[in-house]
Amino acid sequence: xxxxxxxxxxxxxxxxxxxxxxxxxxxxxxxxxxxxxxxxxxxxxxxxxxxxxxxxxxxxxxxxxxxxxxxxxxxxxxxxxxxxxxxxxxxxxxxxxxxxxxxxxxxxxxxxxxxxxxxxxxxxxxxxxxxxxxxxxxxxxxxxxxxxxxxxxxxxxxxxxxxxxxxxxxxxxxxxxxxxxxxxxxxxxxxxxxxxxxxxxxxxxxxxxxxxxxxxxxxxxxxxxxxxxxxxxxxxxxxxxxxxxxxxxxxxxxxxxxxxxxxxxxxxxxxxxxxxxxxxxxxxxxxxxxxxxxxxxxxxxxxxxxxxxxxxxxxxxxxxxxxxxxxxxxxxxxxxxxxxx
Amino acid sequence: xxxxxxxxxxxxxxxxxxxxxxxxxxxxxxxxxxxxxxxxxxxxxxxxxxxxxxxxxxxxxxxxxxxxxxxxxxxxxxxxxxxxxxxxxxxxxxxxxxxxxxxxxxxxxxxxxxxxxxxxxxxxxxxxxxxxxxxxxxxxxxxxxxxxxxxxxxxxxxxxxxxxxxxxxxxxxxxxxxxxxxxxxxxxxxxxxxxxxxxxxxxxxxxxxxxxxxxxxxxxxxxxxxxxxxxxxxxxxxxxxxxxxxxxxxxxxxxxxxxxxxxxxxxxxxxxxxxxxxxxxxxxxxxxxxxxxxxxxxxxxxxxxxxxxxxxxxxxxxxxxxxxxxxxxxxxxxxxxxxx
Numbered sequence: 001x002x003x004x005x006x007x008x009x010x011x012x013x014x015x016x017x018x019x020x021x022x023x024x025x026x027x028x029x030x031x032x033x034x035x036x037x038x039x040x041x042x043x044x045x046x047x048x049x050x051x052x053x054x055x056x057x058x059x060x061x062x063x064x065x066x067x068x069x070x071x072x073x074x075x076x077x078x079x080x081x082x083x084x085x086x087x088x089x090x091x092x093x094x095x096x097x098x099x100x101x102x103x104x105x106x107x108x109x110x111x112x113x114x115x116x117x118x119x120x121x122x123x124x125x126x127x128x129x130x131x132x133x134x135x136x137x138x139x140x141x142x143x144x145x146x147x148x149x150x151x152x153x154x155x156x157x158x159x160x161x162x163x164x165x166x167x168x169x170x171x172x173x174x175x176x177x178x179x180x181x182x183x184x185x186x187x188x189x190x191x192x193x194x195x196x197x198x199x200x201x202x203x204x205x206x207x208x209x210x211x212x213x214x215x216x217x218x219x220x221x222x223x224x225x226x227x228x229x230x231x232x233x234x235x236x237x238x239x240x241x242x243x244x245x246x247x248x249x250x251x252x253x254x255x256x257x258x259x260x261x262x263x264x265x266x267x268x269x270x271x272x273x274x275x276x277x278x279x280x281x282x283x284x285x286x287x288x289x290x291x292x293x294x295x296x297x298x299x300x301x302x303x304x305x306x307x308x309x310x311x312x313x314x315x316x317x318x319x320x321x322x323x324x325x326x327x328x329x330x331x332x333x334x335x336x337x338x339x340x341x
Numbered sequence: 342x343x344x345x346x347x348x349x350x351x352x353x354x355x356x357x358x359x360x361x362x363x364x365x366x367x368x369x370x371x372x373x374x375x376x377x378x379x380x381x382x383x384x385x386x387x388x389x390x391x392x393x394x395x396x397x398x399x400x401x402x403x404x405x406x407x408x409x410x411x412x413x414x415x416x417x418x419x420x421x422x423x424x425x426x427x428x429x430x431x432x433x434x435x436x437x438x439x440x441x442x443x444x445x446x447x448x449x450x451x452x453x454x455x456x457x458x459x460x461x462x463x464x465x466x467x468x469x470x471x472x473x474x475x476x477x478x479x480x481x482x483x484x485x486x487x488x489x490x491x492x493x494x495x496x497x498x499x500x501x502x503x504x505x506x507x508x509x510x511x512x513x514x515x516x517x518x519x520x521x522x523x524x525x526x527x528x529x530x531x532x533x534x535x536x537x538x539x540x541x542x543x544x545x546x547x548x549x550x551x552x553x554x555x556x557x558x559x560x561x562x563x564x565x566x567x568x569x570x571x572x573x574x575x576x577x578x579x580x581x582x583x584x585x586x587x588x589x590x591x592x593x594x595x596x597x598x599x600x601x602x603x604x605x606x607x608x609x610x611x612x613x614x615x616x617x618x619x620x621x622x623x624x625x626x627x628x629x630x631x632x633x634x635x636x637x638x639x640x641x642x643x644x645x646x647x648x649x650x651x652x653x654x655x656x657x658x659x660x661x662x663x664x665x666x667x668x669x670x671x672x673x674x675x676x677x678x679x680x681x
Contacts, residue, residue: 070576072572072575072576074567075505076508100578100580102578103575103577103578104576104577104578105578108576108577109573111569111572111573111576112569115572116568116569117569117570117572117573118570119570119574119587119588119591119592119594120570120592121371121591121594122587122591130579130587131577134577134578134579134583135578140361166371179573182573182577183577255582256538268418279462337603
């Protein structure tokens, strides 16, 4: 059966390799006169059971990166170059049918808006059953049993009765749980969570994060968490990649990036969290706005807003500076501090 | 001879389809509750439509035989259930006023004095029977045309809206071309080419009418295509056609229902205009109205022919429109949530 994914039984040789390896990904969209790279040379790796948080402001290309991984970039956007390996498969070279077999089975995605991510005219159970039967020939009964099991596993109370309800009869938190159940239905090796908690109440947010942590631990799922909420990152992430204007600015473990950020952008981002401000003092901010794709500076992309900008920042794109085995920053200022400029 | 067999088969198909539709409505909570709400809001109009449908079905089932009182060829013609509700030779020689005992002109005694409740027409045919028989023609026009229009519009509208690009360009070219030809002219030309039978007229009206709904479907599909659950289905590995059939089409069904109702009344009315131009369908109310035009000029005036056909037409269109408005209210996405 071509393109039929194997069920998840990690083999010794493959367990070593990262589940997801993205190298020099470039995704372009048409802009006046040509194509602008919205994602410009991003490289990422996630191992099984690891949560990588992709952090950045709106429009920095983090969602497009995620969509590129499953080749879901809406037309007329497209992946222009780079390589993506997902569970040993070269995603960019797969045919349309093979790619469909990968989506949902090897790499699944949950979206920001649980309110609109479910089809309003189908019961939630039917939708999960459909997700299962897209990839597996099972009887309707077996699929239903599995769906109810999944519902129980993601913490939907009264799972059997919930099977026959319509999305609008469920709360936002329950809908997001249904979405997670749907995404987990084939035990994917990679789960992409695009702002999974942004649309939810704070209490529900904590529950969903707890659920994602459980998923990671129990199934050794690699999770790509896309968010701009550093609180969520602190809760869940093992490693962090900070994106700015289509490029990774800094990456490292959670402790490194949150406790000892080196890139001025990461520092600014962390300083602007309101809870870190002292009462009575104005909130810290990063002045200016992210330039839009196509108008990016030719040197360091953060140069226009950086408070510690050097002359060469405007002309030369920075190289990666390794700060530890795991932490790297793309910054001339860091390079100078490290004495490597 | 074969015509009535086909017609009987169609009745069987319609009844089976109706039973299946009723079963499907009962099975889906959404549709059964919508229907219940409709019955609560418009009981009379629904009942009127039911009467028209029953009349239409009664006039579509026919068989040969039991022709007491008829002679020659007429005795071997199939007669419908509705015909059989009246005496076989329920005819006079010419006009008779409603419930009259003598002919309208000349006062010769009638064969069946006082039996023609709505009078007779110029050929002495009973107007009540003619009017009741018109229900079948009206339902055929409205129903068949809608059945042609809706699949056509869905096919073209959904592919244009969903796939976009070249498909959209091609479909939109066809739509714009059809829309730029004067409606009536195209209709007349098609009827001249296809012929004047009832099915042919319906096909002609179908071809001229699908454009509007196709545009609506295209726009709606365009919107649905970008919705998160379509994206989510794609992210789960669903194929394009699966997405169209499982996620787009079901979300267009409220439009289909509303359009069916509006198209139905629209085409029944436009057939009346075709009849006026002399290319209508035999036995339609439009044709009765057209034939009655001259009678209005007579002195004393003959109005019963026109009046009963118009009243029947008016009753059907009014009930269909009332039901259509109610359906639109019930299925409106903005009020949808509260109704469930």
